[in-house]
Amino acid sequence: MTQAREVRTTCPYCGVGCGVLAKVAADGAVTVRGDPLHPANFGRLCSKGSALAEIIDLDGRLLHPEIGGKRTNWDDALDLVASKFSQAIEKHGSDSVAFYVSGQLLTEDYYLANKLMKGFIGSANIDTNSRLCMSSSVAGHRRAFGSDTVPGTYEDLEKADLVVLVGSNLAWCHPVLYQRIVAAKDKRPGMKIVVIDPRRTMTADIAEMHLAIAPDGDVALFSGLLGYLAAKDRLNRDYIAAHTNGFDEALAAAPSLADVAAWTELSPETLSAFYALFAASEKTVTVYSQGVNQSVSGTDKVNAIINCHLATGRIGKPGAGPFSITGQPNAMGGREVGGLANMLAAHMDIENSEHRDRVQRFWASPAIAEKPGLKAVDLFRAVGDGRIKALWIMATNPVDSMPEADAVQAALAACPFVVVSDVLARTDTARHAHVRLPAAGWGEKDGTVTNSERRISRQRAFLPLPGEARPDWRIIADVARRMGFAEAFDHQHQAAVFAEHAALSDFENGGARDFDIGRYAGIDAEAYEAMQPFQWPARPEGRESIRFFDNGHFYTPDRKARFIAVRAHEKAAPNPAYPLTLNTGRIRDHWHTMTRTGKSPRLSQHIAEPFAEIHPLDAALHGIADADLVRLESPHGSVVVRALVTMRQRRGSVFAPMHWTDQFASNARIDTLAPAVVDPISGQPASKKIDIRMHKLAASxxxxxxxxxxxxxxxxxxxxxxxxxxxxxxxxxxxxxxxxxxxxxxxxxxxxxxxxxxxxxxxxxxxxxxxxxxxxxxxxxxxxxxxxxxxxxxxxxxxxxxxxxxxxxxxxxxxGRAGADRPDPGATVCSCFSVGVNQITAAIASGCSTVEAIGQTLKAGTNCGSCRSEIKGIIDANRLQAAE
Known part of the structure; x- marks a missing residue:
């Protein structure tokens, strides 16, 4: 037996970036708990993080390289990948090949993939699944600030007097941040929460106001807010004059209150109440996520929000600012290394010739991409029409997660050469690979990730590499060396990759660029192993403010922020053939396409099958009862899911989660329904507003x-x-x-x-x-x-x-019935402690009348807290029954 040890690492799920302590016992058994010293979570973990020890088994793992579905050795597999890519480039040019990468990669992996494609192959055809979740935020930041800068910190959420949550179900998608806000509100009851979302999600249960906005009404809502602030003389005109440009044009685009009401389908009274609350709250943080980003007007939504913060000077200050919360553990790290097709490494611009020259000189590369590459939707279209001859997919599952997913599947099936490097042997994407490469998984790989508040943390290995699995950075470097780029990819350790990444961030910077971690440019393996979580910037010359823009200086040529004049798009006429609007998203206990969470029994207890939330009136109109099976159809595909009839849903809208794949359901790949329409600026697909129809599936x-x-x-x-x-x-x-x-x-x-x-x-x-x-x-x-x-x-x-x-x-x-000695716990409510609805109901009957009392009796709701709203709903329902 080996000696027991506990390793500090970072959770591989959402962008909160929680610290995790992984304890490996002498017999090899692994347990996890939150790291009380990590400044992102201070020991808290959500249900998914708490179950991390349940997803590290080798069941279903890809453990050996494969060519054509048959086991091979690494040399043959890597030689084939390098030769196929080199042949395609030689015959068809550098733009005939592409990488599609992932926010699940570590920064070191991301850095080398970007370096190989943009600096040595000479194409920018590398894009990431982060395109699907936060590229509109990137575009909005760059338009307003001149850089992709998230200004604030998690502490701002606790210091704010008003937190506005837009298109963000924080309670289920970022539970630890949600609990930080709940705790802050408990300490300061005067703190106000506003939730803006077409659905009444669990997050709305702590809010003073829930604005059930019409889909894509956000531009009108926040442009109208700008007009209201001006009309009520609640602007910070000194700040506007000293630190911004373009205010008059932005204000001229602001709609009237009546027009905002028509666009948002909110009453003028509701709008005025929200606007007045925003105007009166100097310390305001506006948190936005996929409900803002995943839209044909996502970038405009981001800038409409930022405009309101610039107009009031509520940016760069404690408790104030716009705050983009990312969906993936390393979406931010991918942005830092230029993982998007329209960016260069270290937050430099691919369109800027000086930036291209700087990066090329630093890399000493033979070529540099001179124009943006194909963004995700266009990239897979190019695969489908034959322009892309060789494609390498790393740590992601586009056959399930891309819009028009069936077309993506057909494109991969027709592509001459597809490489997939992943941890699982069987995914809906991996089955189309000519070469499959076994990658290291969480607990086995070692590197860094950056969370939503720009905090870089170490993800450390505490398990041996299984079979022949290798870290992604090493696989990429091995291919690069075989393509003739050995000198530039001779890294012997992930610390060397990070050191190079840090050095590039500081190269010819001098404060001109926001992203700078030059303090770590000389880091060696020992110091890298000991690295503590830190926020950037971390320039060589000393400590900077943890908040950007506190000095009113931005990264535009004149150092002033830019207001962007945004106008609500014309409303599309209803489609009588597809009269309902589908909104897609996440649920509490599952993650992306379930390649990890699907392994955990605990995480599958709460919601075990795909479903659609339907308003009762819509359900009645279509003859659908609760728990019926329902077919959802769009012009691009159809799925069959379970009906969940609920007043939380907006009339005319349907919600369905995006997690289920062909591995877990017969026909529930929800992104088969989504059209491949994108924001024209960011290229981010619109996954929140899909025209569908539905009908009950007749079953005998x-x-x-x-x-x-x-x-x-x-x-x-x-x-x-x-x-x-x-x-x-x-x-x-x-x-x-x-x-x-x-x-x-x-x-x-x-x-x-x-x-x-x-x-x-x-x-x-x-x-x-x-x-x-x-x-x-x-x-x-x-x-x-x-x-x-x-x-x-x-x-x-x-x-x-x-x-x-x-x-x-x-x-x-x-x-099908338990004996008297084995009471049925009922459907799981608390996944952390496997507590069922019947147990909660029994505790209520015995005198527990609050969520806190239920927690003391059953532990339910005392870990991540994301089930607290559900527990409260059960308590309220029992009170109602007792009153009747």
Whole structure:
């Protein structure tokens, strides 16, 4: 046995960038907890971070290089990648190849990929899945500030008197920041929260105001706010005169209150109340995320928000400023190294000849990209029409995450040469790869990430590399050397890559550029290992302010910020063939395309299948009841998901999460519905406003099953599979009832011929139940009914872990009912502590009347806190029932 140790590292999920302590016991078992010393989270972790130890197993891992689906060695795989890219460049030019990379990469990986493509291949055809989440913020920052600078810090959220959350479900997508705001509000009850979102999300439950804005009404809302501030004489005219340009043009574009009301579908009274609150709150932070960015007017939305902060001088000060919260752990690091197709490394501009010359001289490279490359949507179009001959995809899953996802899949299938480097052998993207390269995963790789407040932290390895997996930076360097660029890619350690990245940031800078971490240019492996989290800038000459723009100086040629005149786009006429608006997004316990979170039983308990939130009136109009299956259709594809009828949804709009893939559901790749339309400035796809129609999926039979082993195939018209503690659980539906349910059960549950079976069937009523046992162990159970099966999912899944020695115990499995000694916990509410709704209801009945009391009794809501709103809803519902 090895010696037990605890390693400081960083969470690989969202842009909050929480510190994690990973403890490796002497027997190799891993546990995680929040790092109390990390300034992003001070020991807190969300449900996903708390479950990190559950996703580091080797199940499904890609452990060896493959060519054509067959195992090979690294030399042959790397030689083939280098030769195919070199041949395409020689025959078709440098723009015939492309990289599509990811905010899941570490900065060192990102840096070398960008260096290879832009400085040595000589093309800017490298883009990132961060294009899908925050490129409109980048474009808005560059227009206003002259640089892609996030001005503030997380402390500003706690110091603000008003926090405006725009298009951000912070409670579910960035739970630790949400809890920091909740704690600040508890200390200062006068602090106000406003949530601007078409849906009433869990975040809105702490807000004084929820503005259920019409989709894409944000430009009108904030342009109208600018006009209101001017009309009420709440401008900081001294600041405007001294530090900005373009105010008069921006103000001239401001709409009237009546026009804002028409655009936003908010009443004039509601608008006036919000505007008055903003005007009266000197310390205001406006937090925005995907609801702003993922739009055809995303960049204009960002600038409309920034305009209001510039007009009031609420920027560069404690508790004040616009704040873009990123979705991925290293979206910011990717921005720093120029991972976007329209940027150069170290926040330099690809359109600027001086910047290109500077980067080329620093790299001593034979070529430098002279124009922006293809942004994500255009890049995959180029793959589809044959312009891209060789494509390398790193640590991302575009077949599920890109708009018009079926077209992306067809493009990859037709591409002459596709390389995928990833941790999993089977993803919807990896199946189209000619070469698959095994990459190191979280806990195995070592480098840095930058969070949303510009804080650089170390992600440290605490596990050995499994099989033949390698770090991404090393794979990239190995290919670069084989392409003839050995001298420029001779890094022996990730510290050397970081040191080069830091040196470039300071090269010929002298304060002219915002991004500068030159203090770390000479870092060696020992100092790199000991590196503590720090915020940039970290210039060689000394400590700077942790907030940008506190001196009123920006990064434009005249050092003044720019107001941008923005106008709301013309409203498109409703499409009678597709009359509903689909809004896509994340849920609390899953991440991106579930390549990690799908491994965790705990994270699959809260929401185990794809769903659509539908307003009750829309549901009634379409003949849809709660828990029905519903087909959503757009001109680009269709999906089948479970209906969740809720008043939290806006009338005329539908919400569906983007996580499910062909690995976890029969037909739920939600981005197949999204059109490939983009913001014309940022190139970011519009994923929040998709024209759809819907109808109930007629099913003759429904099913639910639990089994110890995952089936290879599931022969059902609808299915959704999720991990549970000792196996898998599956939801099923069939357009036509089967005559041979026993045969179906044998295939699904993978029962041997001599399995000990217990079954019940009422053919006239359409009901069938079967349980198969291997001695006292439940092999699997299937429940079929003409309506959604009324069996406790949590209880049924628990039976895979229980022993069933006698016949009464086995009959309970088939009956689908727990005994009196095993109360059903109900649907999971708190994933951190696996607390169900029935347990919470019982605690309420015994006298727990507050969220805090539930936490003291059951621990629910005491870790990440993202379930606190749901607990409060259960308490309120029980009070209502008691009153009746």
């Amino acid at each position: 039979a429904f099913g639910f099953a639990v089994m110890r082993e995952r089936p290879e195939t599931i022969d059902a018209d609808y299915w959704a599979i999720a991990k549970c503690t000792s196996g898998w659980r599956v939801e099923l539906a069939f357009t036509e009832a089967r005559k041979d349910w026993v045969g179906f059960a044998s295939s699904l549950l993978q029962m041997p011929e001599d399995a000990d079976r217990l079954a019940y069937q009422d053919q006239s009523a359409g009901r069938f139940r079967l349980a198969a046992f291997d001695g006292p162990i439940l092999k699997g159970a299937l429940f079929i009914a003409p309506e959604p099966v009324a069996v406790s999912r949590a209880w049924a899944a628990e039976q895979l872990s229980a022993t069933h020695e006698n016949q009464p115990q086995r009959f309970r499995v088939v009956a």
